[in-house]
Amino acid sequence: AQSVTQLDSQVPVFEEAPVELRCNYSSSVSVYLFWYVQYPNQGLQLLLKYLSGSTLVKGINGFEAEFNKSQTSFHLRKPSVHISDTAEYFCAVIVYGGSQGNLIFGKGTKLSVKP
Amino acid sequence: DADVTQTPRNRITKTGKRIMLECSQTKGHDRMYWYRQDPGLGLRLIYYSFDVKDINKGEISDGYSVSRQAQAKFSLSLESAIPNQTALYFCATTHGPSTEAFFGQGTRLTVV
Numbered sequence: 001a002q003s004v005t006q007l008d009s010q011v012p013v014f015e016e017a018p019v020e021l022r023c024n025y026s027s028s029v030s031v032y033l034f035w036y037v038q039y040p041n042q043g044l045q046l047l048l049k050y051l052s053g054s055t056l057v058k059g060i061n062g063f064e065a066e067f068n069k070s071q072t073s074f075h076l077r078k079p080s081v082h083i084s085d086t087a088e089y090f091c092a093v094i095v096y097g098g099s100q101g102n103l104i105f106g107k108g109t110k111l112s113v114k115p
Numbered sequence: 116d117a118d119v120t121q122t123p124r125n126r127i128t129k130t131g132k133r134i135m136l137e138c139s140q141t142k143g144h145d146r147m148y149w150y151r152q153d154p155g156l157g158l159r160l161i162y163y164s165f166d167v168k169d170i171n172k173g174e175i176s177d178g179y180s181v182s183r184q185a186q187a188k189f190s191l192s193l194e195s196a197i198p199n200q201t202a203l204y205f206c207a208t209t210h211g212p213s214t215e216a217f218f219g220q221g222t223r224l225t226v227v
Contacts, residue, residue: 009155032213043205043218044158051213090157096212102173103148103209103216107157 002027002095006106014114015083021076021109023091033074034092035065038108044090050074061085086113118142121206121219128196128226136191136222138206146209147189148216149173149181151202158205164189196226 007022025031032051036044048059055067065076074091091106119140128134138147146165150158150173160173162181170183178200182190193200206219 006157034216036216043220044207044216045218046215049215092216094212102160102163102171103207104160105150105158107155 002031002093002104004091004093004104004106006089006091006109008109009107010110010112012112012114013081016080018079019077019081019085019111021089021091021111023074023076023106025072025074025091025093027072027093027095029095032094032096033065033067034094034103035059035063035074035076036090036092036105038088038090040087047076047089081111081113083113083115085111087111117220119206119208119217119219121204121222123222124220125223126225128224130197130226132196134193134196134224136193136204136206136224138189138191138219140187140206140208140217142208142210142217143186144208144210144214144217145186146211147183148207148209149179149189149191150205150207151175151200152205152221153202161191161204193224193226196224198226200224201226 003026005024013019034049035047038044050057050067058064088108122137148163149161164170164183180192204222207216209216
């Protein structure tokens with residue numbers, strides 16, 4: 001079964017600093033990859049997704065992620081964070097093909113942006 | 116109106132009671148999911164359904180059951196609630212495997 005590992009449970013960072021949130025997945029077959037964000041007391045919303053093509057994916061709010069098949073990673077980056085980026089971020093994977101296809105999430109990374 | 120609606124939004128129930136959480140969607144999506152969210156554990160998949168006649172267990176299905184009454188409706192039941200089922204529950208939908216998942220606002224369930 002596929003799994004998703006988010007390597008950092010909490011990431012504190014100062015405003016305007018760069019940030020990287022790490023995600024690794026375990027699957028030997030083809031996957032779709034996603035990053036979702038959850039603001040306090042809200043549901044999840046999509047930041048970006050990788051389906052195929054260019055390994056560098058750009059999303060909303062200035063975030064981007066790079067798919068690295070050899071390292072089975074899909075790290076999320078932003079060059080300069082804002083206070084409003086404070087939220088919990090979830091990496092997710094779908095293994096496609098055959099009877100598979102359920103959406104599996106990592107445990108989340110809480111990003112805390114300090115002034 | 117929200118694309119994915121969960122009812123109730125909050126519920127407190129006693130140990131041993133049966134409770135149903137409901138989810139309805141207006142997206143026209145074929146796939147629906149139920150997750151529970153616990154601090155530090157992320158979202159864990161309880162059940163998922165790829166269409167009305169296709170229901171599958173997720174990683175933590177014990178103590179839960181589901182019903183896909185129609186393409187737009189997917190209900191989660193706790194037959195006999197226990198305190199460690201206290202959590203935030205989310206319903207989500209997708210159209211096939213490659214599209215964005217849309218989430219409800221969540222149901223906060225407390226079992227006392």
